[in-house]
Structures are given as C-alpha cells and as structure tokens.
Amino acid sequence: MPETREHDHPNVGTYLRVAAILVILTVLEVGVFYVPAFHAVLVPTLLALSAVKFALVVLFYMHLKMDSRFFSFLFGGPLLLAVVVLVALLFLFFGQFTLRGAGVAGGGGG
Amino acid sequence: MTHAAAVHHTSMGLDSRKMAFWAFIGSECLLFGSLISTYLIYKGKSVVGPYPHDILNIPFTSVSTFDLLMSSLMMVLALAAVQRGDLKWAKIWLFATAFLGILFLGGQVYEFSSFVREGLTLQTNLFGCTFFVLTGTHGAHVTVGVLWLLTLWVRALQGKLGPAQAVTVEISGLYWHFVDVVWIVIFTLVYLIQ
Numbered sequence: 001m002p003e004t005r006e007h008d009h010p011n012v013g014t015y016l017r018v019a020a021i022l023v024i025l026t027v028l029e030v031g032v033f034y035v036p037a038f039h040a041v042l043v044p045t046l047l048a049l050s051a052v053k054f055a056l057v058v059l060f061y062m063h064l065k066m067d068s069r070f071f072s073f074l075f076g077g078p079l080l081l082a083v084v085v086l087v088a089l090l091f092l093f094f095g096q097f098t099l100r101g102a103g104v105a106g107g108g109g110g
Numbered sequence: 111m112t113h114a115a116a117v118h119h120t121s122m123g124l125d126s127r128k129m130a131f132w133a134f135i136g137s138e139c140l141l142f143g144s145l146i147s148t149y150l151i152y153k154g155k156s157v158v159g160p161y162p163h164d165i166l167n168i169p170f171t172s173v174s175t176f177d178l179l180m181s182s183l184m185m186v187l188a189l190a191a192v193q194r195g196d197l198k199w200a201k202i203w204l205f206a207t208a209f210l211g212i213l214f215l216g217g218q219v220y221e222f223s224s225f226v227r228e229g230l231t232l233q234t235n236l237f238g239c240t241f242f243v244l245t246g247t248h249g250a251h252v253t254v255g256v257l258w259l260l261t262l263w264v265r266a267l268q269g270k271l272g273p274a275q276a277v278t279v280e281i282s283g284l285y286w287h288f289v290d291v292v293w294i295v296i297f298t299l300v301y302l303i304q
Binding site for chain 1: 132288
C-alpha cells in the first residue's frame, strides 16, 4: 500500500469549499455569542459549531478522511483520552461542589 | 540522496515520518487537553479582577481566528502546488501561510500587552495564570510553525522543493492544521463561553 495517496487528496475546489464553510461557521459562532435570543442555548450551540469546524479541518485539511485508518487511531486515541480526562476532571471538581451544596441544603432542612 | 532512498516505510506500508508525526500530534492532544482542563477547572474561581468578561476582546480575536483559518487554507494550497510541481505557487502559498501566522502572533502580542496594561498578568489571579499559560503555549507552537514554514519557503526559493518533497510539506501542514484546530477549541472555550 503506498504511504502517501496524493491522488486521493481533495482537489483545490474542495479545499475552497471547506474554507467557505469554516468562515460561515465562525461567523455563526460570533453571531450566536452576540444575539441575546441564543443565550439559553449558547454553550451547546458553540460546542457543536466548534466540533464541526474541528472535524472539517482534521478530515479534509489533515487528510484523515482519505489517509490510513491507523493515523486516525494515532490521533483519535489520545484525543479521546484527553476529552475523557477533561470531562472526568470537570465532573470531579464541579460535581464535588454540587454534592457539597446539596449536603448543606439537606443539613439545613434537617 | 534520491527520493526512494529517503522514504522509509513501516511494515504496514505507511511512511514512518507521517506515522511518527501523527503519534506526536496525539501527544500534543494530551498536552493541550491538560492545559484546557486546568483553565476550565479554575474558571470563575478568581477572587480578584480583571475577569474574562472585563478584558477579552471578541471582535479582535474573531479576526485572529479568521486569520488562522485562512492560513490553513493557504497551507493546503501550498501542499497541492508542491504535489503538482508548481514551484511558483508553492512559494506564494507557503509565504502567505507564514505571513498569516506572523499576523496572528502580532495580534497575540498586542492582546497580551494590552491585558498587562489593564492589570492582568500571570500572577494577578487564576484566570490570568491559566489564560496566559494556555494561549502562550499555543502561541509558542504557532511560532515554531512559522519558523518551519519559512524554512520550507527558503527551500522553495532555492528550487529544492518539488513533488519528491511533498511528504515533508504535508507533515509541516499537519503541524500547522493541528495548531489551527487547537485554536478553534480555545476560541470557543476561552473566548466565547465566558
């Protein structure tokens, strides 16, 4: 199997279309930030837009969509580990505060 | 040294340089994951100002984000030009990528210096400490990327960058795009979700 599949890389047109989508998504991100109507769903919306931008760059500009799946494993494994550690730490720190708060409230009620 | 002699394949038939570089990028995910985790854990725990909403300049940073996204486009255009042996456009796109990287760094220097003038330093509060370490580490990566790109640009000027060196350019592109995706995450988590 050839190590580099340049013929499988996206063409210039695809690169330009991806760039246009990235710009539109960035404008949407900033727009959502400034429009008060979106503040109720600000965090999930921004996270979703950011995830799409991340995926577009990794799949098309870093060629993971066309390259060996082993490269996806080398990148995706540590990325998944980093996300799991991040979520676990947030749960550990902020979960602790929530439980402490609930405990205080329960104690006051008793 | 011929191209055939320079390329080293693994037993899986993959280019060993690309494999090593993807492993490196994986380790970088863990580095930035730890820095972003630290920022988020200490978010909102500063007991003295300035606080993020007092100081972060979203319009300015949005322009910086656009700048870095466009540099990623320039990078893939440079790679495409090198792959088809178009040295003229390879030189143009490589220089454009490095130039946009330098612009981003200039913006970061301006941002950091304005924050220091407004009283936010590494020692001011938890926000200052975690913010400067996270974005400073990213800026250091951008600096390395710019130097790498300028090196490739000089090689292109010397006529030493042809289709045989496409993997070299592709690997530098992997690094540059990784720096871009890290900024995509930082822009959202640090600047937009305050």
